[in-house]
Structure formats: C-alpha cells, structure tokens
Amino acid sequence: MPTGTCPECEADVHVDTDADKGETVDCEECGVHLEVVGLDPVELDIVEEEDLDDDDDDDEF
Ligand SMILES: [Zn+2]
Numbered sequence: 001m002p003t004g005t006c007p008e009c010e011a012d013v014h015v016d017t018d019a020d021k022g023e024t025v026d027c028e029e030c031g032v033h034l035e036v037v038g039l040d041p042v043e044l045d046i047v048e049e050e051d052l053d054d055d056d057d058d059d060e061f
Pocket residue numbers: 006007008009010011027028029030031032
C-alpha cells in the first residue's frame with residue numbers, strides 16, 4: 001500500500017492503492033484532511049476547510 005507524508009505532522013499516511021489525484025484522505029495522526037496531488041511518489045497537500053462550525057460570523061436567514 002502506498003504511503004505519503006503528512007505535511008502537517010510528517011506522519012506516514014496510507015493512501016488507497018487505486019486512489020486518484022484529487023481524492024482526499026485523513027491523516028490518522030493529526031486528523032487533517034489531505035488531498036492526493038501526486039501518485040508516484042505519493043504527494044499530499046493540506047485541504048483548507050473554509051466553512052468550519054465554530055465560525056459564527058455569517059448569519060444565515
Ligand atoms: Zn498529520
């Protein structure tokens with residue numbers, strides 16, 4: 001099983017054998033969401049999440 005390195009905590013992150021670029025995986029160590037940006041070798045990039053639950057700035061009607 002291929003592994004990439006988490007940019008956040010540098011842990012080994014297991015990627016599905018048939019994973020494709022653009023798929024997302026979660027780091028088992030720090031829980032950050034990672035996007036597969038390369039396959040040979042496996043490269044991972046942190047996915048920035050914009051709509052977090054603890055953001056109370058935008059009130060919806
Ligand atoms: Zn991590």
